[in-house]
Amino acid sequence: MTTTIESTESETLRIGDAAVFEQRQQQFGMAGDWFAALQIENWKRYLELPRPTRVSEKWRFANIRFLDELENFCVAPLRAVDEPSLLERSERLSKVSGRLTFVDDNLAAPRTMSPELESKGVIFATLVDALARYPDLVKKHFMKHSPDLGSDKYEALHVALLRNGVFVYVPKGVVVEDPFIVNYWNQADDVAIFPHTTVVCEDDAKVTVLEFQESLNPDAAGLVIANAHMIAGDRAQPTHDIVQNWNRKTLSFQLNTNTVGAETNARGLIINLGSRQARQEVHGRILGSNSNVEMYSLNVPRGEQEFDQRTLQTHVAPKSRSDLLYKNALSDDTRTIFSGLIIVEPDAQQTDAYQKNNNLMLSESAEANSLPGLEIGANDVKCSHGATSGRIDESELFYFLARGIPKHKAQELMVFGFF
Amino acid sequence: MSELVIKNLNVSIGDRPILKDFSLTIPKGEVHALMGPNGTGKSTLAKALSGHEDYEITSGEVLLDGENIVGMEADGISRSGLFMAFQYPSEIPGVTIANFIRAALTARLEEGQNFSAPAYYKELYQHMDELKIDRSFTSRAVNEGFSGGEKKRCEILQMAMLKPKYAVMDETDSGLDIDALRIVAEGVNRMRGPDLGVLVITHYQRLLDYIVPDKVHVMWDGRIVKTGGPELARELESRGYDWVKEELAEPVA
Numbered sequence A: 001m002t003t004t005i006e007s008t009e010s011e012t013l014r015i016g017d018a019a020v021f022e023q024r025q026q027q028f029g030m031a032g033d034w035f036a037a038l039q040i041e042n043w044k045r046y047l048e049l050p051r052p053t054r055v056s057e058k059w060r061f062a063n064i065r066f067l068d069e070l071e072n073f074c075v076a077p078l079r080a081v082d083e084p085s086l087l088e089r090s091e092r093l094s095k096v097s098g099r100l101t102f103v104d105d106n107l108a109a110p111r112t113m114s115p116e117l118e119s120k121g122v123i124f125a126t127l128v129d130a131l132a133r134y135p136d137l138v139k140k141h142f143m144k145h146s147p148d149l150g151s152d153k154y155e156a157l158h159v160a161l162l163r164n165g166v167f168v169y170v171p172k173g174v175v176v177e178d179p180f181i182v183n184y185w186n187q188a189d190d191v192a193i194f195p196h197t198t199v200v201c202e203d204d205a206k207v208t209v210l211e212f213q214e215s216l217n218p219d220a221a222g223l224v225i226a227n228a229h230m231i232a233g234d235r236a237q238p239t240h241d242i243v244q245n246w247n248r249k250t251l252s253f254q255l256n257t258n259t260v261g262a263e264t265n266a267r268g269l270i271i272n273l274g275s276r277q278a279r280q281e282v283h284g285r286i287l288g289s290n291s292n293v294e295m296y297s298l299n300v301p302r303g304e305q306e307f308d309q310r311t312l313q314t315h316v317a318p319k320s321r322s323d324l325l326y327k328n329a330l331s332d333d334t335r336t337i338f339s340g341l342i343i344v345e346p347d348a349q350q351t352d353a354y355q356k357n358n359n360l361m362l363s364e365s366a367e368a369n370s371l372p373g374l375e376i377g378a379n380d381v382k383c384s385h386g387a388t389s390g391r392i393d394e395s396e397l398f399y400f401l402a403r404g405i406p407k408h409k410a411q412e413l414m415v416f417g418f419f
Numbered sequence B: 001m002s003e004l005v006i007k008n009l010n011v012s013i014g015d016r017p018i019l020k021d022f023s024l025t026i027p028k029g030e031v032h033a034l035m036g037p038n039g040t041g042k043s044t045l046a047k048a049l050s051g052h053e054d055y056e057i058t059s060g061e062v063l064l065d066g067e068n069i070v071g072m073e074a075d076g077i078s079r080s081g082l083f084m085a086f087q088y089p090s091e092i093p094g095v096t097i098a099n100f101i102r103a104a105l106t107a108r109l110e111e112g113q114n115f116s117a118p119a120y121y122k123e124l125y126q127h128m129d130e131l132k133i134d135r136s137f138t139s140r141a142v143n144e145g146f147s148g149g150e151k152k153r154c155e156i157l158q159m160a161m162l163k164p165k166y167a168v169m170d171e172t173d174s175g176l177d178i179d180a181l182r183i184v185a186e187g188v189n190r191m192r193g194p195d196l197g198v199l200v201i202t203h204y205q206r207l208l209d210y211i212v213p214d215k216v217h218v219m220w221d222g223r224i225v226k227t228g229g230p231e232l233a234r235e236l237e238s239r240g241y242d243w244v245k246e247e248l249a250e251p252v253a
């Protein structure tokens, strides 16, 4: 199941070069005409869609100047990965169901996976392999949902230029106890990558995917346009956790959807530590009754980082619950934006929906923007939303100091306390 | 040199002078009591000694075993061995007592020294038992939702764990019921010894019945105006502060 990697000599083009898409198609044309057609369609869509502007409601408060830089990034060249330290650094946790590790969209090591799960029909494959071996399954689930939160243009770019990723499929009734580990690394300077993770958890199935996003080179400026889609059947229990820790020169997008059926227990967590500027969109859609969907995010921006997070909780069916909690601990000159909307459709009676954004301000010059929202079409619902913002109390800080605890350690403890 | 020497300390809050040429020496091994009417600057002394930024030391010296601590950061002062039991201890949501005291001890470790968790908990529980603090408190957030008396006991617990060279206890007796007062006083008496100097700030003789001071000082308008033995505290208890004022007002010439 490993992909052979050969170096190519041809010049790598920038996203803004007219020929980039065709060159990309010639080099990496992935299996399936439908897939090629989808990529062509999305490239067109990317070119046609207008760039968001400051007045776009879905980009309110965002510093959108970084969008001007995107077309200067090169597409990641195909190359063999030879990075001895990498595998060791990617060996997180000992009890796992499988691992996949990528560097600049190239598979960096042979996939590992529990043979027992394989025999039960569980798929944990690169997108390239999955397209070749399970075309119908991939076609059925690939890019069927969209966050719809403002980054359509960049979602289209993701689909058009992606050339690898992960496809996870857990058949009906199969329980995967240990997590699948996905490591996405970026490395080369000036390069754009398009990590893609689709997780399908069928009825009565259970799976946990842990995704780590990191940079091998702390100084390489990168662009990352990542997508993660979780599709859960009835009574399924999927968990997808992402730790975003790209270097401080990287611009990143994370565009996610979680779509669940009835009586499902789903969780999505994003921890944001890295990136120069990170834009994230998460859309949780509940199509069945008696489901519980948790959407969490913990964010620790430092320096001049900006984290811009937009969320949607859409309740289509009655009697389900969604719980969103986004927490930010802001230091230095950082900015965060949280804009969240709960939509309760007319049929979704007896919905329980919660949305909370809590900010801990560790610095006078940090800025937290909060835009919580509700759009309720049903009359018998329990919804609450809110934002809090607190500063570290000077008298509390003094109490730490008076016990000999240095300021940085005191802040660390207070941040831990906040989370 | 084994003494805490406060020499001609002048402290202002904003533009307002509060301590005026305040001088006091506490040798190690002794317990001194500081008494005085409300608003004379007792807590100001405690805060200024501990390095609080709002209390500006405009002149004077504070020598801790010979080392001047004026101008040092609060955390450095604490680590050099001065402990402050506050009149109004802060609440720290989200940080447990166990983690808080642990961080304070870890900050005192020398290079290469290791922290031993089992030994730490053993000692912590021993002091908690002595101070009649329920062991479940270790996992509660520091002072959050504590009763007044629980907060004061928690201050003494921290003092016992941090083993300072000198301690200033600002009205540790206020808010304590009779039993708690005895428990806290016994805790302080256990720590008493040749390696510790204590300044007890109080309004009441009651505490001094348990913690018998070597010296009693009376403070008035930012400075010490009278010093005596334990009998001075009893005299204040029965006569109030007015006679001190009158004595002061008597023309010297």
Ligand SMILES: Nc1ncnc2c1ncn2[C@@H]1O[C@H](COP(=O)(O)OP(=O)(O)OP(=O)(O)O)[C@@H](O)[C@H]1O
Pocket (backbone or CB within 6 Å): B013, B018, B036, B037, B038, B039, B040, B041, B042, B043, B044, B045, B054, B087
């Ligand atoms: N942080 C502060 N800001 C402004 N004024 C202050 C502050 N702290 C103390 N003061 C003032 O300084 C003076 C001395 O106060 P301090 O708290 O030191 O008195 P005290 O002797 O401890 O009194 P008590 O016996 O009531 O505890 C008071 O007039 C008080 O109002």
Ligand SMILES: [Mg+2]
Pocket (backbone or CB within 6 Å): B042, B043, B044, B087, B170, B171
């Ligand atoms: Mg006071």
